[in-house]
Amino acid sequence: MRSIAAIAVLLGMFSEVALAQTEGAVPSGGTIPRPDEAAVVFQPLPDIQIELDDGSKPHLSELWQQRPLLLTLVFSRCYGVCSPFLKTIRSVADDVGGTARDYDFLVLSFDSRDTTDEMKIMAETTGAAGREGWHFGIASEADIDLLTKSISFQFKWNETSQQFDHPATLVALSEKGRIVRVVTGGALSHARFREVTSELRGNFVPIYPTAADVRFRCFEFSADGVARPSWGMLILVLPALFSLLITVAVFRIVRRNPRPTSKS
Amino acid sequence: MSTESVTTQLPPAQEASLKKLTLIWVLTMLALFPILALLGGLMRSAQANLVTNLPADRFYSFMTLHGVGMVGTWFVAAMAGAVFCLRRYVAVSVKVNWIAYFGTLLGVVLLLACTLIGKYGAGWYFLYPLPFKAMGAWEGWATATFFATLGVLGVSWTLWSLDLVRAIAVKYPLSAALGWDCIRGKKDAQEVPPSVLISLVATLANLVGLVTAVVLLVLLAIEHLGGGTPNDALLLKNLTFLFGHLLVNITLYFGVAMVYELLPAYTGRAWKNNKLIAIAWNIVLLLVILAYFHHLYMDFVQLRWMQLVGQISSYMSAIPAAVMSIFGALANLYRSKMRWTMASSLLFLGVLGWTIGGIGAVIDSTVAVNLLFHNTLWVPAHFHTYFLMGLTLMVLGGCFHIAEALSGEIEKKWLSKLVLVLMCVGGYGFLLMFYISGADSVPRRYASYSPDIAQGIIHAKIATAFVAVFLVGLLIYIWETGRRCVRAFRAV
Numbered sequence: 001m002r003s004i005a006a007i008a009v010l011l012g013m014f015s016e017v018a019l020a021q022t023e024g025a026v027p028s029g030g031t032i033p034r035p036d037e038a039a040v041v042f043q044p045l046p047d048i049q050i051e052l053d054d055g056s057k058p059h060l061s062e063l064w065q066q067r068p069l070l071l072t073l074v075f076s077r078c079y080g081v082c083s084p085f086l087k088t089i090r091s092v093a094d095d096v097g098g099t100a101r102d103y104d105f106l107v108l109s110f111d112s113r114d115t116t117d118e119m120k121i122m123a124e125t126t127g128a129a130g131r132e133g134w135h136f137g138i139a140s141e142a143d144i145d146l147l148t149k150s151i152s153f154q155f156k157w158n159e160t161s162q163q164f165d166h167p168a169t170l171v172a173l174s175e176k177g178r179i180v181r182v183v184t185g186g187a188l189s190h191a192r193f194r195e196v197t198s199e200l201r202g203n204f205v206p207i208y209p210t211a212a213d214v215r216f217r218c219f220e221f222s223a224d225g226v227a228r229p230s231w232g233m234l235i236l237v238l239p240a241l242f243s244l245l246i247t248v249a250v251f252r253i254v255r256r257n258p259r260p261t262s263k264s
Numbered sequence: 265m266s267t268e269s270v271t272t273q274l275p276p277a278q279e280a281s282l283k284k285l286t287l288i289w290v291l292t293m294l295a296l297f298p299i300l301a302l303l304g305g306l307m308r309s310a311q312a313n314l315v316t317n318l319p320a321d322r323f324y325s326f327m328t329l330h331g332v333g334m335v336g337t338w339f340v341a342a343m344a345g346a347v348f349c350l351r352r353y354v355a356v357s358v359k360v361n362w363i364a365y366f367g368t369l370l371g372v373v374l375l376l377a378c379t380l381i382g383k384y385g386a387g388w389y390f391l392y393p394l395p396f397k398a399m400g401a402w403e404g405w406a407t408a409t410f411f412a413t414l415g416v417l418g419v420s421w422t423l424w425s426l427d428l429v430r431a432i433a434v435k436y437p438l439s440a441a442l443g444w445d446c447i448r449g450k451k452d453a454q455e456v457p458p459s460v461l462i463s464l465v466a467t468l469a470n471l472v473g474l475v476t477a478v479v480l481l482v483l484l485a486i487e488h489l490g491g492g493t494p495n496d497a498l499l500l501k502n503l504t505f506l507f508g509h510l511l512v513n514i515t516l517y518f519g520v521a522m523v524y525e526l527l528p529a530y531t532g533r534a535w536k537n538n539k540l541i542a543i544a545w546n547i548v549l550l551l552v553i554l555a556y557f558h559h560l561y562m563d564f565v566q567l568r569w570m571q572l573v574g575q576i577s578s579y580m581s582a583i584p585a586a587v588m589s590i591f592g593a594l595a596n597l598y599r600s601k602m603r604w605t606m607a608s609s610l611l612f613l614g615v616l617g618w619t620i621g622g623i624g625a626v627i628d629s630t631v632a633v634n635l636l637f638h639n640t641l642w643v644p645a646h647f648h649t650y651f652l653m654g655l656t657l658m659v660l661g662g663c664f665h666i667a668e669a670l671s672g673e674i675e676k677k678w679l680s681k682l683v684l685v686l687m688c689v690g691g692y693g694f695l696l697m698f699y700i701s702g703a704d705s706v707p708r709r710y711a712s713y714s715p716d717i718a719q720g721i722i723h724a725k726i727a728t729a730f731v732a733v734f735l736v737g738l739l740i741y742i743w744e745t746g747r748r749c750v751r752a753f754r755a756v
Binding site: 219 | 426429430433434437438468471472473475476479483486487493494495496498499502503506553565566567
């Protein structure tokens with residue numbers, strides 16, 4: 001009985017850990033699929049024209065040719081993930097370093113109602129206003145359509161909440177305007193950000209998870225390729241331990257209460 | 265008119281019931297094996313362009329049915345045969361054995377439905393997330409039915425395995441049953457026949473595999489019923505191959521347990537347990553679980569030490585099990601007055617096939633070789649060798665022994681020789697084409713071959729002819745064994 005209780009507690013712990021590990025659910029509704037990184041990686045981004053909060057109207061190529069670019073798509077009226085996600089990015093980038101030296105950020109609105117003034121307010125609330133290497137801007141509806149399709153970013157107006165359903169997404173672009181990485185999910189970890197920026201610097205990152213929220217990984221890999229065992233490894237060991245316990249239990253129970261056998 | 269005179273641990277009524285059930289298992293195997301073999305032949309014919317109207321989706325559903333069906337058929341046949349032999353020493357529950365039979369039957373029906381009607385074609389290994397990415401080749405219900413099949417079979421076989429553990433536990437303490445007393449040289453140790461030791465090792469490994477399958481199914485269920493958060497593909501591949509690798513290996517071990525039990529009846533020499541056998545099978549119990557890593561050499565995210573453990577365990581697990589059993593069988597045979605019959609010849613040829621296939625498997629478990637061979641027909645070559653010409657022949661030998669013993673009908677020598685020649689020529693010819701194709705870089709799991717790998721078409725054509733030869737031998741065997749089973753069934 002004690003071993004069964006121990007197993008139950010162990011399984012309970014696992015399920016809690018699994019739920020805790022589930023990071024970055026789709027922020028404003030669960031029906032919108034996330035961009036498929038594998039489908040778009042190494043593809044070129046369309047060189048659309050944008051309007052920045054400083055009044056300039058550059059093409060995207062003018063930005064990415066200067067430095068690799070980290071692009072995120074938001075809308076200023078968002079009550080959900082947009083502002084927290086931007087704050088997370090700013091905070092993680094501050095910790096990791098390299099903004100305006102190794103890469104720039106472009107925060108682009110996909111809502112055609114947004115203006116550069118509204119994006120400026122968003123920059124202020126995020127704490128990124130006036131910082132070097134941070135750009136906030138808008139683009140025409142047609143160009144946004146072109147851009148979002150190229151990274152398989154989907155968004156949908158929700159009448160009930162009067163909000164767009166959309167995934168939190170960060171797209172890393174090389175100096176040639178090609179998609180290097182697409183990171184989705186509201187929770188951006190330092191390890192993931194280091195991987196992305198390391199790749200933008202031209203380093204080869206051999207292994208990284210392709211989806212943000214996966215249950216019970218076998219290993220967690222850091223940007224420098226170091227792996228440490230994770231909960232999945234424990235699951236691999238469980239069947240052997242469980243079978244051993246059962247066998248010992250069967251032998252103990254049966255040997256304690258022997259029954260006579262008959263012969264034919 | 266049974267000629268069998270063994271003392272068993274079961275009361276007469278249960279003994280009769282177990283005999284009937286064993287005969288039913290044999291008849292079921294005799295019905296399933298030729299159908300599944302024909303499917304294999306059909307797939308080779310399609311690769312040979314001899315059958316041109318087999319669409320790819322149908323090919324893969326046949327491949328799935330052939331793979332799962334064969335592994336399942338031989339597992340139940342080997343375990344039923346081993347249980348029949350073990351009744352001399354331990355009293356299994358006949359009721360649980362019947363439950364296992366009907367559970368298996370239900371599993372077979374579900375498997376036929378999802379593959380033949382639902383066209384489920386993700387292969388026996390159902391590699392995540394392929395079952396859920398059918399791209400129109402099959403529908404969701406077919407995937408659900410496939411996993412229901414695994415669930416039903418898993419529950420039935422777990423009960424069956426637990427009952428065997430219980431039956432052994434009634435007679436022997438764990439330290440005796442696993443040969444630890446023998447290894448320690450305990451003087452008053454209870455003598456445990458090798459077939460009991462091997463069956464316990466196989467059953468324990470089987471429980472690990474079946475519990476692994478349960479964990480796998482639970483993780484998939486959580487994903488699909490609990491919000492859709494994806495599982496870790498690497499974890500699921502590890503679990504899938506831990507389960508599959510163990511199931512295939514323990515099936516072989518049950519076949520070997522039959523050889524240990526039945527071969528002495530033909531050589532006239534006892535094959536007793538000793539320290540070496542006990543040490544060997546204890547090592548096997550540990551290493552067979554770790555050796556599955558060799559299925560994941562292509563997965564570069566798997567850590568390097570795990571790949572090394574895979575290679576070392578594969579090498580080391582082959583030594584105690586195969587070498588001890590092969591040398592044991594040869595020693596038992598050497599200068600004995602061996603009675604060469606259909607049953608004893610098949611048992612001996614089975615050990616031979618296991619050896620040849622085992623060598624192929626050890627070669628393939630070498631990381632450097634696997635990098636070149638992994639996706640070629642070398643892989644089906646080696647696993648068909650130890651399965652078709654190894655385990656299958658062992659079990660066919662065991663089944664013929666049972667049918668002959670329970671019916672009392674003596675074999676016709678010339679017919680037995682004909683069966684053996686046809687099955688060996690057909691079987692090894694068929695396998696040789698796989699090996700040649702593998703060496704020639706012909707990829708595996710291709711429904712048809714493009715002109716740049718046209719050599720695969722020629723090999724498949726020759727293989728198809730050999731399959732036909734094997735099937736002729738098999739049909740004669742089925743007739744001979746089947747009618748003995750029916751006769752024995754009436755007599756029991």
